[in-house]
Amino acid sequence: MKILVLNGSPKRDKSDVMHMTRAFLDGMHDAGEQQIETIHVIDKHIEYCTGCFACMRNGGTCIHDDDMRKILEAILDSDLLLLSFPLYCYGMPAPLKALVDRTLPLSSMAMQKVGDRYEHVGQADFAHLRYAMICGCGFPNSKHNFEPAIAQFKLLFPHDPLIMTVPESPLFSEPSAAPVTEPRLALLRQAGKAYAETGSIPETLAQEIGSPMIPEEVYAAIVNGGKQ
Numbered sequence: 001m002k003i004l005v006l007n008g009s010p011k012r013d014k015s016d017v018m019h020m021t022r023a024f025l026d027g028m029h030d031a032g033e034q035q036i037e038t039i040h041v042i043d044k045h046i047e048y049c050t051g052c053f054a055c056m057r058n059g060g061t062c063i064h065d066d067d068m069r070k071i072l073e074a075i076l077d078s079d080l081l082l083l084s085f086p087l088y089c090y091g092m093p094a095p096l097k098a099l100v101d102r103t104l105p106l107s108s109m110a111m112q113k114v115g116d117r118y119e120h121v122g123q124a125d126f127a128h129l130r131y132a133m134i135c136g137c138g139f140p141n142s143k144h145n146f147e148p149a150i151a152q153f154k155l156l157f158p159h160d161p162l163i164m165t166v167p168e169s170p171l172f173s174e175p176s177a178a179p180v181t182e183p184r185l186a187l188l189r190q191a192g193k194a195y196a197e198t199g200s201i202p203e204t205l206a207q208e209i210g211s212p213m214i215p216e217e218v219y220a221a222i223v224n225g226g227k228q
Contacts, residue, residue: 001196003028004078005038008085008096012040017136019172021084023185024134024164027192034196037074041095044071048098055105060123068102075103080130083153086169087137090148100156114158130199131157136169138223140216162195164188165210168219180213 003025009015028034047064055062062068075081085096092100107120133153139145146165153161166184171177187209191201212219 001028001032001034001079002077003034003036003080003082004074005036005082005084006096006099007038007040008083008093009040010042010093010095012042014173015084015086016169016172017084017086017134017166019181019185020136020164020166020169020188021082021134023188024192024195027189027194028196030189030193031196037078039071039074041093041099044068044095044099046071046095046098046102049101049104053104053109056107056109056120056123060105062102062105064102068099071099072103072105075129076106076124076126079128080132081157082132082134084134087135087145087149090145091152092149130162131159132162132164132195134164134166136166136172138170139167140219141167141212142210160200162201164191164201164206167210168213171213171219177213184209184213 005021005025007015007018007021009017012018025034025036044067046068047066050063052063083092083096085092088094091097106122106124106126108123110121111118112121131153133149135146135149137145142165145167150163150165153163172181172185174181187205191205191209194201194205
């Protein structure tokens with residue numbers, strides 16, 4: 001399987017979330033050989049979408065001549081598009097959001113009704129693509145934090161995307177937290193293997209992955225420097 005990872009963290013390989021993503025990909029490798037390309041979005045030249053819609057009218061050619069042309073080619077050449085990012089203001093970091101905005105050339109101005117909503121008709125064939133999102137945040141739990149990012153991802157990629165969210169994700173970059181992070185990374189590896197083999201992961205596993213690694217109050221106290 002060809003997997004394209006879009007790492008939305010400006011920390012690149014040192015991203016808290018990339019620890020999780022690498023464990024998931026290791027699990028996919030456990031099920032069989034995978035071809036993986038990782039793009040650190042912060043390193044790419046991606047202009048902001050101007051909303052001119054030229055790309056949607058002229059066969060997919062954007063007015064900007066930047067790195068997005070090759071990125072779009074890489075997306076269409078992949079089997080799985082995996083967005084890995086930390087939660088910024090309840091959504092994607094700005095560089096990744098700019099990239100997503102610039103996927104407009106894949107669509108045309110024409111619309112069609114799908115269920116209860118309208119969608120743009122594609123200018124490219126990406127029916128083969130599957131989508132996954134791995135997102136972490138620095139809060140002690142998932143409640144009232146990930147919902148906006150999840151809702152956006154499901155609207156962008158409505159055909160049963162894989163979504164995994166993990167609170168307390170800064171722990172993954174703290175060596176002393178290994179006693180609690182290593183078991184969670186093992187669960188993510190287990191999820192990767194299951195996804196490679198079946199195209200999904202058990203709901204119980206997803207819930208376990210998304211649960212706090214240490215008690216919420218303990219984590220909050222650590223972040224607050226021991227102050228309650």
